[in-house]
Amino acid sequence: MRIxxxxxxxxxxxxxxxxxxxxxxAGVSKTAFYHLAHKSSVxxxxxxxxxxxxxxxxxxxxxxxxxxxAKIQRIRALTDRIVAGDPKLDRDNVRLTLLLLxxxxxxxxxxxxxxxxxxxxHR
Numbered sequence: 093m094r095i096x097x098x099x100x101x102x103x104x105x106x107x108x109x110x111x112x113x114x115x116x117x118a119g120v121s122k123t124a125f126y127h128l129a130h131k132s133s134v135x136x137x138x139x140x141x142x143x144x145x146x147x148x149x150x151x152x153x154x155x156x157x158x159x160x161x162a163k164i165q166r167i168r169a170l171t172d173r174i175v176a177g178d179p180k181l182d183r184d185n186v187r188l189t190l191l192l193l194x195x196x197x198x199x200x201x202x203x204x205x206x207x208x209x210x211x212x213x214h215r
Contacts, residue, residue, distance in 0.1 A: 095129050095139075096155040103146050103153055118145040167191060 104114040115125050118141040128138055143150040171187045192200055 094155055096153055097129055099155070100142070100153040103148060107146060114142065114145060118142045163194070167194075 139150040
């Protein structure tokens with residue numbers, strides 16, 4: 093995960109803080125922040141301090157750089173929203189349906205045909 097500088101600046105701006113003022117108030121040096129912003133690994137204590145100063149969760153200004161992890165997070169969030177709208181829905185079925193909808197139609201058809209053939213063989 094990486095810090096999304098645009099989100100962090102936006103959150104600081106909403107609270108009337110410049111990035112420098114936020115760093116100063118949070119007790120995070122500019123050198124430490126440079127490493128937070130430009131490295132793929134981040135220091136939890138500095139993140140917590142920035143988040144506490146802005147009164148938000150650290151996830152409010154973090155972004156995922158791994159596309160597979162980002163996809164999983166997006167599917168999970170969408171699943172949560174759908175299930176929240178109708179708690180009788182099975183969470184796993186919703187998640188699997190969303191994952192299938194991510195695939196190209198031809199790939200979905202191929203998977204369905206493969207499953208159908210396997211089912212027919214086991215009867």
